[in-house]
Amino acid sequence: MSEGLKKTLIYTALATWTVIALFPIFWTFSTTFKVAKDVQLGNIVPWWQYTPNWLGLRSIGLSPDTIWNDSTPRAEFLARFWNSILASLGASLLALITGSTAAYGLSRFEYRWKIWKNSDISFFFLSQLILPPVVLAMPFLVLYKELALLDNLFGLIMIYALMVLPIVIWIMRDQFNSIPPELEQAALVDGCSSWGAFLRIVVPIALPGMVAAFILSVILCWNEYFFAALLTSTKAKTLPVMVASQTGSQGISWWAMAAISSAAILPLILIGIFLEKYIVKGLTAGAVK
């Protein structure tokens, strides 16, 4: 095969997949600006086949012409959006703090209880990844009812933190293992406490890994639907639940659905574009060496 032909084939394949990957995203954003007729005719190209319309944004009260009016849908939407942000950031922060301290311990100190050692502890942490959330649903529902944490954002944050904790520990342990222990030993000799050595020496070096773990957990929490659907009803409802609950009732208003979905995916797309490096780092930690 000649070099030129090979190049063409490679680029064609890449371009095909690019279209496959991007078209649904484009479709969602563009549907936001379509009226019913354009959706049903399957018009694709804006301005040429149809005129963009503020309908979708107006349905959540965010279009430029109605942005100054009071609107209940907007209040509802912003509340969900805010819940999602709080839940994902809060849970990620909590998981990052507990997870990285746990990972540091696993990476630096020797624990032993009968026949169980460090590697068994980490495997135990990781094995939580295997657990399908549905198995935990009932126990948590009962537990949260007892603790009066149902429909409570704090409860949701706790459960999300639990959910992403194994991933954070996995990434961070990998990160800490790659830092030579001599660095902290030097700090200890110079009179740092072990917490001082951790905070002043190790954390700054491990920061890229921490950012990676943090971003990955934000993504996972942001997208979480399962527990949010089960454990929240009105106050603490998050964006994915809102998206899913729109589909059921009588005829779907496509533009409104598209507007909410766009809002649900837009932050992630921005994260993806600007912080891709960290996501890749987080995903490949531990799996590839």
Add this chain to the structure above:
Amino acid sequence: MVFYVATVLVQYAIAFGLALLLNADIKGRKFFRVVFLLPFMLSPVAVGWMIGKSMLEYRFGPVTRLLRWFGWDEPTLLTSPWLAKITVAAMDAWVWIPFMVILLLAGLQALPKEIQEAAKVDGATGWQNFCQITFPLMLPVSVTAIVLRIIFQLKLADIVITTTSGGPGGATDTVSSFIFREYKDRSNVGYGTAMAEVYLILIIIFIALLLKFTSKYMQRPGV
């Protein structure tokens, strides 16, 4: 369920192909990498809506339209049992292929270049090079990626719930989505919990066996 797990292998094949392409000497690799990553980050619920409900809409979705244009009159993508199953699997693949691409790409980039160059000098063709050098060297990463994917696949639920609610006639249900609907829609708590317990035991046995058989090929024994 078994069907969905089996599709992991197809996903793996596609992902490996894409990773190889990305690893080739191309311009704009960063752009392609970001684009390839995006589907993975989107919320499954939004995916269920935007692909499942909107693009595959029977009357006017762009995909059904395209299929009609190719001369398929009745593209019942979500209403005939087998097709619905394949459709859901395809959507799931759309979300998860990027994950595998990234793992495999990282693996490919970590491979020492010298070996391939040596093989080239010795007169190996591209195909031989791939079969006898790249693929065996990638085996640990591949096994890791596949095992991780199988583990995640056992949890597959949100796409099914939002797109088909398990229909038609339960054809697309996974265990997770079935239990979820048992709780949420039918409030059948006892049955759901019993199923969840049995499922948990099955998963533990399955994963334990899986890890036992694969861990010697994996990058890191014991995950």
